[in-house]
Amino acid sequence: MSTNKHAVIRYQTLDKCFRNTGKRYFIEDLLEACNASLFEFDNTTEGIRKRQLYDDVRFMESAQGWSIPIEKIKDGKRVYYRYDDSSFSINNQPLNENEAEQIKSAMLVLRRFKGLPQFEWVNELLPKLDKTFNLSNQNNEIISFDTNEFLIGAEYISDLFTAIQNQQALEVSYQSFNSTVPQEITFHPYHLKQYNNRWFVFGKNDGYDNLTNLALDRIKQIDHASISFDNSQMLDFEEYFEDIIGVTKPTEAKASKILLKATTQLAPYIKTKPIHGSQKKVEETNNSCTFSIEVIPNYELNKMLLSFGSGIEVLEPKHLRLTIKKLLESSTDIYN
Structure with a gap:
């Protein structure tokens, strides 16, 4: 059990002792009560000594704690x-400065999920927290995230998230950009991933032996399938995306x-936001900076390299250099 949890247990125990008018709590009694509570929650703990107890009381008395109205009676x-x-309790007090700052930071993170299915509760929770604890000192947002609230297919995140959790097979109506009609797929979802403001679901397609990924913006409908869940293609997705x-x-x-090889103008951006x-x-001169990455060449890599325009040059391998060259040439052809 973490030290933070131990501290909370001690503070709550001391609060109960200080409110108890039916018993006189000397320092030895407080120490015994705290250690008994700690042992109840964590039987491996060695407990605390008097020095820690005195520190706890001083913290509870401080403005950073709860400014408790403690009496020390001889x-x-x-x-x-x-x-x-005796009606005082730390549980009835307003948030202290540290707690308020922690909640503010948590709220900033939660705002990232606003608008996403499965996280509708965030839209209701944030205003309640703000009003209850009076956390906002200004009306303007102070942080923004790169999200697209109008992305087609986002409405399926909730159903897919739940299906992955419950290991539920699905019947998916899916229409790729190259098809004129939807295709019916029996799909076993394993993992959701967001890339470039689009969402993808990875899983087992009964029509294929290999792992399949479906773009959510091309899904037309999702229904539960009345078959057993197939996890034969399940893997470690952190490792899968590593290269x-x-x-x-x-x-x-x-x-x-x-x-x-990046130009001197582009190099600082590549250094501060690595491609991978x-x-x-590898080498840096007055005119350029050469660096390496180890990845599997794919469609997304090509698009990323093209997005840098003349600011970056592929030196090796030769096949990737030729691929990017042909893509650039085909781009210039449409302007002739």
Whole structure:
């Protein structure tokens, strides 16, 4: 159990002791109560000593804590502790500054999910948190995320998310951009991934032996399938995406070292936002910066390299250099 959880247990225990007017809690009694509560939640704990207990009380008295109204009453040579107002409790107090800042930070992260199916509750929760704890000091948003609330297919995220959780096979009506009519697919969903503001679902298509990915913006309808879930193509998706850019992974392809040369104008952007996690600087001169990545060449890599225009040159491998050259030539042809 983490130290933070232990601290919460101690603070709650001390709060109960300080509110109890039927018993006098000397420091030894407080220590015994705290250690008993800690052991109840974590029987491997060694408990705390008096120094930690004194630190806890000082924190609870401070403005960073709850500014508790503690009385230290002498009884002979000893002192017992209690609230001077028995109705006081740390659970009834407004958020302290640290707690408010933590909730504000959490709210900023939650805003990223606004508008997505399965996260409708975020739209209701944020205003309630804001009003309840009076967290906003300004009306303007201070952070924005690169999302598309009007993306076609986003309405299927909720159903796919639930199907993956419950290992439920689906009947999917899917129409690719190259087809004039939808295709009916029996699909076993494993993983959802977002790339370039589009969503994709990976899973087992009963019509194929290999892993299949479907773009959500091309899904027409989803229904539950009355068959057992097939997880024969399930894999570690973190490892699966490790050596590719985007979502396309050519069958049986292997990662290769790609050598790229960027102009001095583009180089700072490549350095601060690497094309891939494997990126390494090879050489830097006054006119250019050469670096390498190790990935499987695919459609998304080509599009990314083309997006840099004349700012980047593919040096190796030769087949990728020729591919990019042909794509650039075909682009210039339409302007002739």
